[in-house]
Amino acid sequence: MFQVLMPNRTIVGEGAITSAKEQIQSLGTNALVISGKIVEKSGIVKKLTASLDEVGVKYTVFTDIKGEPDDLMVAAAKEVYDQSGCDMIIGIGGGSPQDSAKAVSAASDYAPIVLIPTTAGSGSEATKFYCVTESATDTKKLITDEKIIPKLAIIDPTLCVTAPKSITAATGMDALTHAVEAFTSKKATPYTDMFALSAIKRVFEFLPRAYANGEDIEARTEMSFAAYEAGVCINNASVTLVHGMSRPIGALFHVPHGISNAMLITKCLLFAKDGCLERFATIGRELGAAGTDAECADIFFDYLADLCKTIEIPTLEEYGIDRETFFLKMDKMADDAIASGSPGNTKKEVNKKDILKIYTDLWSE
Numbered sequence: 001m002f003q004v005l006m007p008n009r010t011i012v013g014e015g016a017i018t019s020a021k022e023q024i025q026s027l028g029t030n031a032l033v034i035s036g037k038i039v040e041k042s043g044i045v046k047k048l049t050a051s052l053d054e055v056g057v058k059y060t061v062f063t064d065i066k067g068e069p070d071d072l073m074v075a076a077a078k079e080v081y082d083q084s085g086c087d088m089i090i091g092i093g094g095g096s097p098q099d100s101a102k103a104v105s106a107a108s109d110y111a112p113i114v115l116i117p118t119t120a121g122s123g124s125e126a127t128k129f130y131c132v133t134e135s136a137t138d139t140k141k142l143i144t145d146e147k148i149i150p151k152l153a154i155i156d157p158t159l160c161v162t163a164p165k166s167i168t169a170a171t172g173m174d175a176l177t178h179a180v181e182a183f184t185s186k187k188a189t190p191y192t193d194m195f196a197l198s199a200i201k202r203v204f205e206f207l208p209r210a211y212a213n214g215e216d217i218e219a220r221t222e223m224s225f226a227a228y229e230a231g232v233c234i235n236n237a238s239v240t241l242v243h244g245m246s247r248p249i250g251a252l253f254h255v256p257h258g259i260s261n262a263m264l265i266t267k268c269l270l271f272a273k274d275g276c277l278e279r280f281a282t283i284g285r286e287l288g289a290a291g292t293d294a295e296c297a298d299i300f301f302d303y304l305a306d307l308c309k310t311i312e313i314p315t316l317e318e319y320g321i322d323r324e325t326f327f328l329k330m331d332k333m334a335d336d337a338i339a340s341g342s343p344g345n346t347k348k349e350v351n352k353k354d355i356l357k358i359y360t361d362l363w364s365e
């Protein structure tokens with residue numbers, strides 16, 4: 001038996017941001033629009049507010065989300081929400097403003113949420129999850145709350161064309177990580193399997209294209225679908241070891257989420273491989289491999305290495321992280337990874353020693 005949780009309504013397509021205005025209007029009269037400075041500068045927030053003007057929805061724009069949200073940024077946004085008398089929240093941008101919108105909604109009697117991604121990666125528009133870093137302890141908390149699944153998700157691939165290469169790579173790898181982790185999770189279902197394999201194929205085919213040419217609308221569209229599919233996957237089958245180990249790197253070293261996933265994905269999945277070899281083989285076959293389970297799984301890992309190379313994923317060292325500091329903090333990172341619960345979804349027993357070994361091996365290349 002399994003159940004499926006998805007956003008109430010999802011509107012998809014080029015220009016969706018302007019054609020969804022009536023659906024936005026049906027959810028409230030006064031919106032807090034949460035975004036970041038770069039998205040605002042690109043003119044994307046203006047596209048949204050012009051639509052809100054047309055249907056008479058009042059709004060206040062809050063763009064003080066500087067990177068992945070912490071409790072202080074959320075508190076500042078909540079204050080603006082209260083002062084402006086808002087009754088709905090629109091998160092527009094990458095995963096960070098979307099997660100912030102969820103956090104403000106949770107603190108505001110679950111005001112309705114509209115999410116509009118401008119990157120193809122986090123899948124936040126499809127999920128019951130959000131991350132907020134606790135500033136006092138530098139711990140990135142994963143919060144699960146079905147009441148913050150958005151009332152409306154608006155997926156307009158044209159909003160992704162201004163994303164720079166590094167963001168395209170990081171967010172695309174986040175989507176791939178979601179899909180592969182959901183497919184190899186203890187909580188996988190036939191429904192999430194279908195979405196996961198579809199997302200994986202899309203990422204392998206279209207991420208290199210979106211990375212090479214940001215204005216390739218077909219590639220941006222396929223990546224937007226992939227990110228949403230992968231979001232539905234984790235909403236229903238969760239993430240596993242990679243995300244569990246990735247969050248502490250993000251919290252302590254401020255590595256963007258998708259990049260820390262990409263740094264970890266190969267080593268974590270190689271660890272997980274013998275726990276569900278046939279699942280990794282299925283992914284390999286979907287990507288065109290033929291042969292035994294072991295051969296097809298290996299081909300998937302070859303493709304994964306090629307993809308990381310093509311989109312220039314850095315190592316921890318290349319990213320500029322100090323090795324000594326990393327090793328000093330590793331014990332806390334392993335504890336935080338286990339405490340998040342994600343590693344426990346891996347189809348293989350994972351203990352603290354295994355996690356410490358993978359963190360150590362990230363420095364062995």
Ligand SMILES: [Fe+2]
Nearest residue numbers: 122174178257
């Ligand atoms: Fe993620």
